[in-house]
Amino acid sequence: MLGLCSAAYEVDFAPLMEAFHEPVHLLAYDSGVLVSHALWVTRWLQPGGLPPLRTAFVEAVATAPMRQGEGIGTALMREVNHAIATYDLGGLCPAQPGLYERAGWEHWQGPLSIRLPAGGLLPTPQEQIMILRLPATPLLDPRWPLSAEWRVGELW
Numbered sequence: 397m398l399g400l401c402s403a404a405y406e407v408d409f410a411p412l413m414e415a416f417h418e419p420v421h422l423l424a425y426d427s428g429v430l431v432s433h434a435l436w437v438t439r440w441l442q443p444g445g446l447p448p449l450r451t452a453f454v455e456a457v458a459t460a461p462m463r464q465g466e467g468i469g470t471a472l473m474r475e476v477n478h479a480i481a482t483y484d485l486g487g488l489c490p491a492q493p494g495l496y497e498r499a500g501w502e503h504w505q506g507p508l509s510i511r512l513p514a515g516g517l518l519p520t521p522q523e524q525i526m527i528l529r530l531p532a533t534p535l536l537d538p539r540w541p542l543s544a545e546w547r548v549g550e551l552w
């Protein structure tokens with residue numbers, strides 16, 4: 397799994413993987429060989445004036461370089477959508493938005509920020525976030541402000 401992520405992202409993924417708090421991994425195999433991976437962690441995304449929503453935040457989506465462009469990542473994301481269906485919301489920070497758009501994810505359009513431990517908000521206008529509406533997702537407008545709790549490492 398680490399080898400696949402390191403090869404796909406072209407970095408040593410070990411320190412990044414260690415930073416994820418209680419990740420749940422989804423692995424795709426072809427003939428017994430690992431070909432694709434995604435994980436999610438629980439985060440608390442807060443759209444507009446709603447209470448923070450229990451959010452499956454998807455990370456480390458990776459397909460083995462030799463197997464990219466075959467539709468495996470798209471199929472994996474559809475499985476992720478099913479696997480996270482009991483959360484209040486899906487969220488992720490996309491490097492390749494097309495992959496997630498095909499799987500039904502939407503771009504957040506409103507202002508993004510991180511809720512600081514000492515209180516207050518850190519605006520993060522440089523970031524791009526996508527969400528997936530799930531059965532328990534309340535009515536929300538992607539033009540509202542959206543915040544997430546602060547965390548060590550990547551803020552989003």
Ligand SMILES: CC(C)(COP(=O)(O)OP(=O)(O)OC[C@H]1O[C@@H](n2cnc3c(N)ncnc32)[C@H](O)[C@@H]1OP(=O)(O)O)[C@@H](O)C(=O)NCCC(=O)NCCS
Nearest residue numbers: 404457458459464465466467468469470490491492494495
């Ligand atoms: C992003 C990533 C996970 C996509 O995985 P993948 O298995 O290649 O995904 P898919 O094959 O479903 O889609 C990739 C492209 O191949 C195309 N494709 C899908 N099925 C195809 C098929 N049968 N034949 C040829 N091309 C196909 C898709 O149109 C897509 O192109 P687009 O996104 O420009 O529209 C993979 O490229 C990767 O590991 N990248 C490095 C890590 C990374 O950046 N991860 C994303 C973080 S957000």
